[in-house]
Amino acid sequence: MVREKPDRAGVEAAARRIAGEVVRTPLLPVEIGGVWLWVKAECLQRGGSFKLRGAANRLIQLSDEERGRGVVAFSSGNHGLGTALAARKLGMSAIIVMPSDAPAVKRDAILAAGARIVEMNRATESREEIGARLAEETGGTLVPSFDDIDIIEGQGSVGVEIEHQLGQAPDKVIVPCGGGGLSGGIALALPDSEIVIVEPSGWDDMTRSLERGSIVPVPDDAPVTRCDALQTKLVSPLTFGALRDAGARGVAVTEDEIAAAMAFAARQLRIVAEPGGAVALAAALAGKTGPLTERTVIVVSGGNVDPLVYAEILRAQAAEAPRSS
Amino acid sequence: MVREKPDRAGVEAAARRIAGEVVRTPLLPVEIGGVWLWVKAECLQRGGSFKLRGAANRLIQLSDEERGRGVVAFSSGNHGLGTALAARKLGMSAIIVMPSDAPAVKRDAILAAGARIVEMNRATESREEIGARLAEETGGTLVPSFDDIDIIEGQGSVGVEIEHQLGQAPDKVIVPCGGGGLSGGIALALPDSEIVIVEPSGWDDMTRSLERGSIVPVPDDAPVTRCDALQTKLVSPLTFGALRDAGARGVAVTEDEIAAAMAFAARQLRIVAEPGGAVALAAALAGKTGPLTERTVIVVSGGNVDPLVYAEILRAQAAEAPRSS
Numbered sequence: 001m002v003r004e005k006p007d008r009a010g011v012e013a014a015a016r017r018i019a020g021e022v023v024r025t026p027l028l029p030v031e032i033g034g035v036w037l038w039v040k041a042e043c044l045q046r047g048g049s050f051k052l053r054g055a056a057n058r059l060i061q062l063s064d065e066e067r068g069r070g071v072v073a074f075s076s077g078n079h080g081l082g083t084a085l086a087a088r089k090l091g092m093s094a095i096i097v098m099p100s101d102a103p104a105v106k107r108d109a110i111l112a113a114g115a116r117i118v119e120m121n122r123a124t125e126s127r128e129e130i131g132a133r134l135a136e137e138t139g140g141t142l143v144p145s146f147d148d149i150d151i152i153e154g155q156g157s158v159g160v161e162i163e164h165q166l167g168q169a170p171d172k173v174i175v176p177c178g179g180g181g182l183s184g185g186i187a188l189a190l191p192d193s194e195i196v197i198v199e200p201s202g203w204d205d206m207t208r209s210l211e212r213g214s215i216v217p218v219p220d221d222a223p224v225t226r227c228d229a230l231q232t233k234l235v236s237p238l239t240f241g242a243l244r245d246a247g248a249r250g251v252a253v254t255e256d257e258i259a260a261a262m263a264f265a266a267r268q269l270r271i272v273a274e275p276g277g278a279v280a281l282a283a284a285l286a287g288k289t290g291p292l293t294e295r296t297v298i299v300v301s302g303g304n305v306d307p308l309v310y311a312e313i314l315r316a317q318a319a320e321a322p323r324s325s
Numbered sequence: 326m327v328r329e330k331p332d333r334a335g336v337e338a339a340a341r342r343i344a345g346e347v348v349r350t351p352l353l354p355v356e357i358g359g360v361w362l363w364v365k366a367e368c369l370q371r372g373g374s375f376k377l378r379g380a381a382n383r384l385i386q387l388s389d390e391e392r393g394r395g396v397v398a399f400s401s402g403n404h405g406l407g408t409a410l411a412a413r414k415l416g417m418s419a420i421i422v423m424p425s426d427a428p429a430v431k432r433d434a435i436l437a438a439g440a441r442i443v444e445m446n447r448a449t450e451s452r453e454e455i456g457a458r459l460a461e462e463t464g465g466t467l468v469p470s471f472d473d474i475d476i477i478e479g480q481g482s483v484g485v486e487i488e489h490q491l492g493q494a495p496d497k498v499i500v501p502c503g504g505g506g507l508s509g510g511i512a513l514a515l516p517d518s519e520i521v522i523v524e525p526s527g528w529d530d531m532t533r534s535l536e537r538g539s540i541v542p543v544p545d546d547a548p549v550t551r552c553d554a555l556q557t558k559l560v561s562p563l564t565f566g567a568l569r570d571a572g573a574r575g576v577a578v579t580e581d582e583i584a585a586a587m588a589f590a591a592r593q594l595r596i597v598a599e600p601g602g603a604v605a606l607a608a609a610l611a612g613k614t615g616p617l618t619e620r621t622v623i624v625v626s627g628g629n630v631d632p633l634v635y636a637e638i639l640r641a642q643a644a645e646a647p648r649s650s
Contacts, residue, residue, distance in 0.1 A: 026351045028369055043595045044353055044366070105592065263632065267430065270368045270628030272595040303595030307588065307643035311636050318632035 005238055006149045011156035011189045014057040018157060021056045021089060022046065025158075027165045027297065028269050032284055037296040038170075039281065040162055041271050043303030047109065049229070049277065050155055050182050050301050051075075051082030051145075057154025058143055059086045067092050070140040074098070074127035076228050077106025078302050079145040084115035095140065097131045103228060103306045146179030147236035156185025162297050169193050171295040174280040177206045177250065178230040180239025182301055187246035195248035196290070198283040200225040200258065200276075206235050206243065207250025215240050226255060226309070229276030229302055251289060257282040262310070263317035265300060272310065277302035330563055331474045336481035336514045339382040343482060346381045346414060347371065350483075352490045352622065353594050357609055362621040363495075364606065365487055366596050368628030372434065374554070374602065375480055375507050375626050376400075376407030376470075382479025383468055384411045392417050395465040399423070399452035401553050402431025403627050404470040409440035420465065422456045428553060428631045471504030472561035481510025487622050494518050496620040499605040502531045502575065503555040505564025507626055512571035520573035521614050523604040525550040525583065531560050531568065532575025540565050551580060551634070554601030554627055576614060582607040587635070588642035590625060597635065602627035 003010070023045050027038045042050040059071065070093035073083040080096035087094035094115040098107065099122035110117055120130050135142040144151060163169050169192045175183045177197035183206075187195045199207055202223040209215045217234045225231065253261075258275050261282035265273040273281065280298050283289050328335070348370050352363045367375045384396065395418035398408040405421035412419035419440035423432065424447035435442055445455050460467040469476060488494050494517045500508045502522035508531075512520045524532055527548040534540045542559045550556065578586075583600050586607035590598040598606065605623050608614050 023351060023353065026348060026369060028348065029371060041369070044351060046354060048595050266597050266635070267632055270373050270597040272591050272597065307592055307639060310591070311640035311643055314632060315636035315640065318636055 003149055005241060006152040006156070006185065006188055008188050008191065010149065010153040011185055012160060014150070014153040015157035015160035017060055018053055018056040018154060021086070022053055024161060027162065030269055032292055033287070035292045036294055037292055037298065038166065039269055040158060040297055040299045041269070042158060042299055042301050043271055043273055043277050047078070047081040047085045048302055048304040049078040049082065050158055051078045052085055053157050054151035054154035054181060055079070055083040055086040055143060058148065058150040059090055059092065061150065062141060066141055070094060070138060071143050072097070072131055072135040072138065072140045073143040073145065074131035075145055076231065077102045078229050078304060080110050080115070081106060081113060081304070083143050084110050084113035088114050095134055095138065097127050097134065099127065103304065105306050106304050109304065146181030146239055149238065152181050152185045152238060152242065154185070155182040156189040158182065158299065159186035159189025163190060166295065166297070168295070170297045171293045172196060173297050173299065174198060174284055174289050175299040176230065176276060176279045176301045178276065179232040180206055180235045180243060182299070183248065184239035184242035187242050187248055191246065195243065195246050197243065197248055197250045198279040199250060199252050200227045200230055200279060201252045201254050203227070203230060204250060204252040206240065207252060209235060209240055210244060210248060210250055213244070226258065227276035227279065229274065230279065251283050253279050253282040253286060253288065257286045259313050259317055261285055262313055266314060271300060272303040272305065273300045274302045274305035328474055330566060331477040331481070331510065331513055333513050333516065335474065335478040336510055337485060339478040340482035340485040342385055343378055343381040343479060346411070347378055349486060352487065355594055357617055358612070360617045361619055362617055362623070363491065364594055365483060365622055365624045366594070367483060367624060367626050368596055368598055368602050372403070372406040372410045373627055373629040374403040374407065375483055376403045377410055378482050379476035379479035379506060380404070380408040380411040380468060383473065383475040384415055384417065386475065387466060391466055395419060395463060396468050397422070397456050397460040397463065397465045398468040398470065399456035400470055401556065402427045403554050403629060405440070406431060406435050406438065406629070408468050409435050409438035413439050420459055420463065422452050422459065424452065428629065430631050431629050434629065471506030471564055474563065477506050477510045477563060477567065479510070480507040481514040483507065483624065484511035484514025488515060491620065491622070493620070495622045496618045497521060498622050498624065499523060499609055499614050500624040501555065501601060501604045501626045503601065504557040505531055505560045505568060507624070508573065509564035509567035512567050512573055516571065520568065520571050522568065522573055522575040523608040524575060524577050525552045525555055525604060526577045526579050528552070528555060529575060529577040531565065532577060534560060534565055535569060535573060535575055538569070551583065552601035552604065554599065555604065576608050578604050578607040578611060578613065582611045584638050584642055586610055587638055591639060596625060597628040597630065598625045599627045599630035
């Protein structure tokens with residue numbers, strides 16, 4: 001039977017399917033505005049982001065014949081790395097199509113995982129088209145980064161873990177959103193929780209789509225953002241639908257708020273958050289996400305940031321901060 | 326019955342006693358020299374180091390009357406913070422005696438936890454004497470940083486968790502050593518595992534004590550080290566005895582090796598390690614700890630590092646690293 005959209009049972013099945021492949025990332029306690037709440041530190045996942053979850057859920061279900069032909073993924077980095085790691089674990093070859101301006105830290109990790117990289121120009125070429133052509137040429141399976149039932153259900157395993165670790169469903173989950181695979185999957189996993197998705201300013205297409213009730217793209221003149229992982233120009237009906245049906249709403253954060261959240265994560269949580277991974281924390285710290293409770297969970301979704309860029313952000317933030325002593 | 330030394334049963338009891346107070350920190354997979362092994366990320370503990378464990382184990386066992394009189398601790402930072410957090414949780418007042426050159430990040434966190442700080446000069450005053458005097462004046466309980474059965478057993482809960490998480494005892498545990506509370510406790514928890522303790526060069530008094538078979542102090546002309554958390558001039562018979570009886574051995578690492586390990590931790594594990602917390606990882610990366618296996622566990626014991634110092638270390642390491650692309 002062909003399934004038309006992801007659902008909660010699928011998320012729960014995915015969580016069981018991939019449990020042996022993924023790190024059960026911790027819920028870390030953190031104080032914001034006098035309230036102790038929780039950060040789901042998915043930057044501590046294998047490969048440094050939640051992306052392994054969806055890729056593993058997809059690849060595990062391939063037949064032996066499909067496995068033999070390998071996989072193709074297009075990605076700015078984290079999805080490529082998640083796919084490369086899942087492929088290596090299953091003995092499959094992997095080709096990752098990446099924009100040439102992707103962070104070196106992500107390219108290096110993908111190469112280290114044994115995958116082949118095909119570079120493309122983000123401005124003039126379509127990675128979707130290149131990916132589809134490579135899949136056709138090699139016979140390999142194309143692994144989309146979010147517009148896929150298995151991928152969304154795999155990412156949703158984050159929500160299943162949160163409920164287990166908290167001992168109950170959270171009041172609210174605040175989660176970064178690019179294409180919506182992670183946030184859509186979590187919304188399916190936790191139907192009784194309030195879902196707040198967070199995007200960088202100017203790239204808040206899911207937020208505006210949810211407000212409008214239909215999908216709107218990112219405008220062509222969107223501003224520069226450090227959030228390479230969240231530069232998705234158009235979300236998919238699958239992810240949009242999951243968030244819309246959950247009554248999710250969105251907020252946007254500035255680059256300064258993101259940098260402050262990265263420094264906060266290092267100092268108060270001792271975790272490395274990449275810009276796109278830190279947007280939900282940034283929104284909570286900026287007071288943009290409504291009341292916080294002790295059953296609120298903020299997802300930090302990735303930690304793959306260029307070391308020089310990271311050092312410079314931390315230095316600038318430390319130099320700005322008032323010295324208390 | 327007065328107990329003379331810490332033991333395995335005591336460590337297991339401590340682990341049960343404090344389970345509700347501490348974060349069950351994750352075992353994170355990491356590849357070193359082609360082998361996938363594990364990092365116990367205790368920098369993700371509440372307060373940013375393992376120190377909460379020992380303090381909680383000590384304070385929970387105080388009588389209501391003792392709790393009412395508060396606690397006094399002397400500490401370069403992490404033990405003070407662990408004690409302050411445990412005291413706050415139990416509704417107790419806390420006075421922390423700290424050297425005036427302790428990192429601001431640690432002082433700030435202790436103040437934020439509601440404790441009072443008394444500063445002293447590391448070169449000319451004895452924090453032990455000041456702590457003892459304050460304890461006498463206030464009637465408060467003195468909480469030593471390592472020379473105490475309850476403290477050692479509490480820190481040993483790290484070893485109990487490692488065995489549970491790994492599903493079996495590790496082959497080898499590589500662990501930072503200051504006074505030896507953490508390493509001694511782990512040695513008691515894991516009697517069948519090889520224990521390798523790691524110290525900064527010139528501060529390797531436990532290493533030399535284990536080689537010699539009796540306690541030797543750090544010489545007065547010990548070099549400057551960034552490892553504020555490991556500047557212990559003399560270990561205790563309790564910690565030395567636990568490590569000696571376990572057949573533990575030690576190695577020393579340089580400041581450069583420590584900085585490289587901090588950068589590796591940020592990039593490959595997405596965790597913030599402070600200098601003293603990174604020494605065991607540094608030793609493993611430098612090939613100083615003998616064969617590594619997939620059942621080797623490296624403890625990263627703390628992540629409280631001054632933000633400007635941290636940014637500068639990451640910047641220098643990133644600038645030095647060969648660019649692979």
